[in-house]
Amino acid sequence: MNVGVIGAGLMGSTHARLLAREVSGASVAAVADPVAPGAVYADGFDLIADPAVDAVVVASPAATHERYVLACLEAGKPVLCEKPLATSAAAALRIVEAERALGRDLVTVGFMRRFDPGYVDLKARLDAGEIGTPLLMHCVHRNVSVHDFFDSAMILTDSAVHEIDVARWLLEDEITRVTVLAPRPSGRARPGLRDPQLVLLETAAGRIVDVEAFVSAGYAYDIRCEVVGEDGTLELLAPATVALRTGLAERAAIAAGFEQRFAAAYRHELQAWVAGRGGATAWDGYAAAAVAEAAVASLESGRPVDVRLA
Ligand code: ISE
Numbered sequence: 001m002n003v004g005v006i007g008a009g010l011m012g013s014t015h016a017r018l019l020a021r022e023v024s025g026a027s028v029a030a031v032a033d034p035v036a037p038g039a040v041y042a043d044g045f046d047l048i049a050d051p052a053v054d055a056v057v058v059a060s061p062a063a064t065h066e067r068y069v070l071a072c073l074e075a076g077k078p079v080l081c082e083k084p085l086a087t088s089a090a091a092a093l094r095i096v097e098a099e100r101a102l103g104r105d106l107v108t109v110g111f112m113r114r115f116d117p118g119y120v121d122l123k124a125r126l127d128a129g130e131i132g133t134p135l136l137m138h139c140v141h142r143n144v145s146v147h148d149f150f151d152s153a154m155i156l157t158d159s160a161v162h163e164i165d166v167a168r169w170l171l172e173d174e175i176t177r178v179t180v181l182a183p184r185p186s187g188r189a190r191p192g193l194r195d196p197q198l199v200l201l202e203t204a205a206g207r208i209v210d211v212e213a214f215v216s217a218g219y220a221y222d223i224r225c226e227v228v229g230e231d232g233t234l235e236l237l238a239p240a241t242v243a244l245r246t247g248l249a250e251r252a253a254i255a256a257g258f259e260q261r262f263a264a265a266y267r268h269e270l271q272a273w274v275a276g277r278g279g280a281t282a283w284d285g286y287a288a289a290a291v292a293e294a295a296v297a298s299l300e301s302g303r304p305v306d307v308r309l310a
Helices: 010-021 044-049 062-075 089-102 117-127 154-171 263-274 282-301
Strands: 002-006 027-032 055-058 079-082 107-110 134-142 175-181 197-203 208-214 222-229 232-235 243-246 249-252
Touching (some): 002 044, 010 055, 010 263, 044 055, 055 062, 079 263, 089 282, 117 232, 134 154, 197 282
Parallel strands (some): 055 079
Antiparallel strands (some): 222 232
């Protein structure tokens, strides 16, 4: 598969490197970026139109995702779009409708945690009934820090959106109501940033998921997930590492960032995409955008917000 990559920032360059060196059956045919040296195209539309490009990875700024994904659909080319699928539920729904009109499932959304070995094991054991009917999910999403442009809404639309997708995927359940609460902000947070936030997701089947999103946690990149069922719990463990025991103390490293914590997930996600296997669909991207949009509304109003999908 000759892949074109739109965007040569952190994610675009990560995807291009993995496709070129670690994903079997794929090669990088072209890169499009307005400023990156060595990019074949400045404009993503030219890359999509290139007959040498069989499929496209969209890793440009989120505001450009809708136009590039729609252009890939028009060109009939499979597209892996980094999250979020679009910057609004309405825009994401336009992509869902365009794909349905085309009659071909060409869109995959880059919710890579679905390919993280730990989450994959957790879902397999949940589906096998090892803890009975799931009732609750407890999640933690802590970043060391974020860029200065990161605002309070992005904590939900860019960070907690992963837990929104993971909750839908693990529980096979739609989210019907969101409540977001914000305690006093951390002194580490940039002035004006409401950080941390606590997100409560209620599902159609009567489950409740709580997510602590804390992007100025300072100490590490710490991702946790525990599903509580009628017969027990399943808890995600960090990837295998070593514990140092010395001086009457024990230390185990925690990841510094998502690139490190989910390195395997990104590789597996690309390999599955090239092989035409699974991944989050356009509908999943739309549902996550709709829930994230409701979460922002709840943060602003201080009240629960219902989620009504098309
Ligand atoms: C970032 O955009 C990601 O997608 C990471 O997976 C997430 O952990 C981080 O909080 C986001 O800012």
